[in-house]
Amino acid sequence: MFLARLIYTSEVVEGFDQLDIESILSVARERNAALNVTGVLFFNSCYFLQCLEGSRSNINAIYHRILNDSRHTNPVLLDYREIAERDFSAWQMGYIAETQKTRDLYRQFSPVSDFNAYRMSGESCYRLLKHMATSAPML
Numbered sequence: 279m280f281l282a283r284l285i286y287t288s289e290v291v292e293g294f295d296q297l298d299i300e301s302i303l304s305v306a307r308e309r310n311a312a313l314n315v316t317g318v319l320f321f322n323s324c325y326f327l328q329c330l331e332g333s334r335s336n337i338n339a340i341y342h343r344i345l346n347d348s349r350h351t352n353p354v355l356l357d358y359r360e361i362a363e364r365d366f367s368a369w370q371m372g373y374i375a376e377t378q379k380t381r382d383l384y385r386q387f388s389p390v391s392d393f394n395a396y397r398m399s400g401e402s403c404y405r406l407l408k409h410m411a412t413s414a415p416m417l
């Protein structure tokens with residue numbers, strides 16, 4: 279089995295609300311648990327930034343489902359690689375909401391002050407997610 283990590287960003291569609299996040303997370307956590315996939319999702323009301331880690335075949339299967347989800351648009355794959363170990367093994371899908379803490383953090387990783395992963399390198403996105411997972415509250 280090859281262990282892999284995938285990071286992508288996407289844009290929210292109009293009409294998306296907090297209930298959509300809750301329903302995404304509940305389905306995601308159930309399915310990810312069944313497939314032994316872990317990861318984190320950051321959402322700032324405009325953009326998603328998500329990391330999935332698990333077996334190569336399982337994270338690809340989930341990513342393909344996510345790509346077809348009409349609750350977001352313009353998905354861009356930012357980073358994909360095989361890894362020796364997981365970074366987010368404690369979370370079936372940890373959720374990081376935007377707070378002053380996350381705003382302070384992404385200023386350290388991004389050339390622009392408003393969060394926009396389309397303008398960040400895959401490596402910066404990975405490092406940002408790792409920082410946020412350890413220092414911002416995970417829901």
Ligand SMILES: Cc1cc2nc3c(=O)[nH]c(=O)nc-3n(C[C@H](O)[C@H](O)[C@H](O)COP(=O)(O)O)c2cc1C
Nearest residue numbers: 302305306307309310326340343344347349350371
């Ligand atoms: C931003 C975003 C992140 C998502 N993350 C996951 C995830 O980590 N795991 C998952 O199974 N589904 C995730 N989903 C939901 C899938 O797109 C899909 O709705 C779900 O897996 C159910 O698929 P099905 O209708 O084919 O059964 C996510 C959706 C969005 C919009």
